[in-house]
Amino acid sequence: TAVRFVNKKCYIRARFVYIYLSFCLTDYFSQGKNDSEDSGLRFATCQLLWKQINSETEKIQEELNKQLFDNLIHFLRQSHSELQTKKTEWMCRMKSSEIPTAALVLGVNVTDHDMTFKSLSEVLQDNVTPYVVSLQAKECPGIKHLLQKLMGQLMDCNVDVDSSEEEECVNISQKKIRCSMASLSKWYESVTKKTDSETPSKKRTSSSRHWQSPPIVVIFKDMESFTTKVLQDFIVISSQHIREFPLVLIFGIATSPMIIHRLLPHSVSSLLCIELFQSLSCKEHLATVIDKLLLTTQFPFKLSEKVLQVLINIFLYHDFSVQNFIKGFQLSIVEHFYSQPLSVLCCQLLEAKKRVNSLSHNQCENIRSLPSFRRYVESQVSEKQIALLTEDSFLKEVTQTLLEDLHIYHENYFTVLRCLHVFTTSLPKYPLGKQIRELHCACLGKSVWETEEYESAIQLLRMLAKDELVAILQKCAEIFISSSGKQFSNTVEKLEEFLARFQNLEAETSEVQDVSVSSQKELQKTTDLYHLQKTLLALKESKRSKKLTKFEMLRFEVVDFIDSLVRSYLAPAEMQTLNEVVYFNTANTLREHLNAAPRIALHTALNNPYCYLKNQTLKSDVGCISNTAPDICIVYKLHLECGRLINLVDWLEAFSTVVTAVEGTDPDAVATDQVDEIIHARFIRAVSELELLGFIKPSKQKTDHVARLTWGGC
């Protein structure tokens, strides 16, 4: 059906995005706008920016995986040393016949796994062993293919180690002859012997990184997709040879380790010594990526709230894939630099200031037409307005200061955002979201202090306990101190003052307690009822007033202070002048590319061909069938009115009526029962096209009928 067809289309779409991104050449940039708008420079800026961001993402990935890889290497080392100490004890002998296996749980974001496995095998090849093999289920439908693949990869990596030609020949002939475990162990023996007998100088280079008699590591990338039989056979066979060469398996698991029990019967899993390793969850990974790429002034490029929301939604609702998120980010960068001529200024502040000076007159006009700039002009006095709109040099001067303002805005924004986040995460039910990205989205889009959520968050803040509040304030002070902006020295002072006052408060309350203790002592002394009443009242009064005032007053002050910080620094980005230069905000384009709706597109194309063909004659009212439309569109529209089974004769008649009404030249021809042969042929072609697209299929229930396969408007 159409749906299945569409399933395949998804892959095509993914390919398309890839091609689109990898071939964004200069031509593509200069095609859209003429060169007076710095397309070459924009392209270069875009490339440079992406290069920086890409290396940053790789660094993040590396750091996140480090812990996992260290654990894995530790496991390998341990199992390896156990194999090496060839004890005669029966217990060790028995244990050594188990194959050490690491079950690596990576989460359902399968698209990210390739990257992880790639870096894993690099790390292993650098530190542990040259013999790392990765296998994919689709390459191994049978045990024979698996062994072929395994040996192919092993022999190749051996050729890499020493590329003397003789050995190569031997290896190739070996590969051709046999693909069995026996020959594999023979190969291993020869290889390890060779390295042992090598000259000491050469040996040092090769074995300093690798271990003595390095293990063969076999990685099953997608455990779930392997067939039970292949896995079982492989494990049974290799367990018989485990003493001849050290073998370690790594199972890449996307769902849960239970899959091992589902795939392997007890008799086979008892041959393994399985240990579990878990990678960082994809959500934490995403949080780190957002933190390092988006919530920083390191990169000038920014995403608007809607665009960020599209990317996050695709992540949370559809794929959990950090790679796809980064690809989407990359696409937004390309789109931004392509569609926004002023993106030439989207670079580091100093460079941007320089570039302002060399802007062309056209570009100055572009600045003047920016909505945010128009707002800015309107707020100025009239002489300045005229100067801004007429004098390019004055405009450039102002633009430079505005860009600096924008930069400072960002510096302040991220610091205060982090500070507010510290506050909101301590609240019950998280009215402003638990993650900083949610808070960021809330602040980016509109004035956050006008929202109900913010209101309730402030209400809750006014009820915080003292310990919590002090801890939060300390954290905030740290954030402000570590921030690069110098304008926060006052804020830090203020926060420290608050902290000091809280400390004093503590001292005071202890004094108060002292007082109350002493008054209680007095109380015990007094026996007179009148005096007793009086002192009790006074005590009560003092308690209420003191407690209410001191701490609560201070708390109110703190919350008001935070509120004022939010109001002055977390203004939405759209309000900033020249925000269009650095913010990408056409969320629709992004959505069309990343979350395409092929079924809807297909329906629109057939139902309303004007939408894609842009031919004026095709413009028609909703509901009526235009005769100028392509045949397939007419046939499609007619079939929408039918039930599950469609009578071909009726359909043909309707088609012929529509088509001839269009041509409308020969009314006599319509009167005749006989349908024109050409129209008949056109009809048949259109119907078979519909069948090819999966909308109908031939039916055997009734003669001359076809069955409809789709329902509804789309």
Added chain:
Amino acid sequence: MPNFEHPEYPEATLLHLESMVPCRESQVSSLLSIFGERQHFSFPSIFIYGHTSCGKTYVMQTLLETLELPHVFVNCVECFTSRLLLEEILTQLQSLSSEKKHGSHVPCDTFNDFVRLFKQEIITQDLQNQTVYIVLDKAEQLREMEANVLPGFLRLQEMTDRNVTVIFLSEIVWELFRPNTGCLEPFTLYFSDYSIVCRDLKELRHLAALNFTKYCEPVVRGEANERDTRRLWKNIESHLKKAMQTVYLREISSSQWERIQKDDGEPGHLKGLSAHAHVELPYYSKFLLIAAYLASYNPARTDKRFFLKHHGKIKKTNFLKKHEKTSNHLLGPKPFPLDRLLAILYSIVDNKVAPTANIFSQITSLVTLQLLTLVGHDDQLDGPKYKCTVSLDFIRAIARTVNFDIIKYLYDFL
């Protein structure tokens, strides 16, 4: 007086053999009488079967090696094609008498070639005057190979006209092997379990090895002597129980178990493999899986009742048909077409879902994760059908995370 008597072999060898094969004396002695003397012709083929790890391989290996009989030992799982199998036999045959460890490789494509090469090899190795034994371990695999391999091996003696006996080792009975075209029947021999209690000697050994040090602890500390079995048992009992729940099921690995023993800690902090049953899924994937589960376990005609807002009054008596009284959960998941899955999805998700490419690719990823399976052939573009393969517990856990009360939507729990 040894159990085994045989004029061919010296008494010392037989005694040694007896000490090597405890509890298998009767089988070994019948094998010895079948084999006869070295130059005697024996049965053309012997079929030995018995449960997992009841000593088939071990006994055969010890017997043939102690008595120094010329033999070839091949594992059929390892030689997964007939070509590999035949070549392996010839290679091992080559190295029987010659000094070099590995015989050179002999290409052999068909059984016909094998018979020819085998005859040659017997002459070059000078083995005409004694029986050569070919042991095929894990013989079940032979059934998967070409149809001529099994009958060929059964008749190898006749075809080669040499003194050869083929021994099959298998875990299943001969009746499941017998080809329907008929063949030469082998002599069958059954290896019974070592005892009623123990069904898997290897596992027993595995557990014993892991827990032996713990068992010995009181003796080492001097609190009990070796004969004080009751006290020793008391000491080990709880440990063994824990081991049965963890190591035996391969929930945790043997080295992890050892580490726990060494630290004397509780295995509580170390979760087994099954403890990590939770799977984190994207939001729509969860609903797709729930929809698939509903489609798999509810009859299609009840969809109207569950997913239509104004389904009208449907009386439960009409609703329940007599023959459908068996629980759908007992019958297992049923296949459903893609359209039904999407229709259910649209009605259970609160906000509107556009049928985007991402939704369709999510279905495909659920299939690769083995949470759904594609029924029928992979290439079928016309109306694909799926089955949901997750358990009720799993889907309830998933449904709980999205606040969806799945029990209310399941026909079985109405």
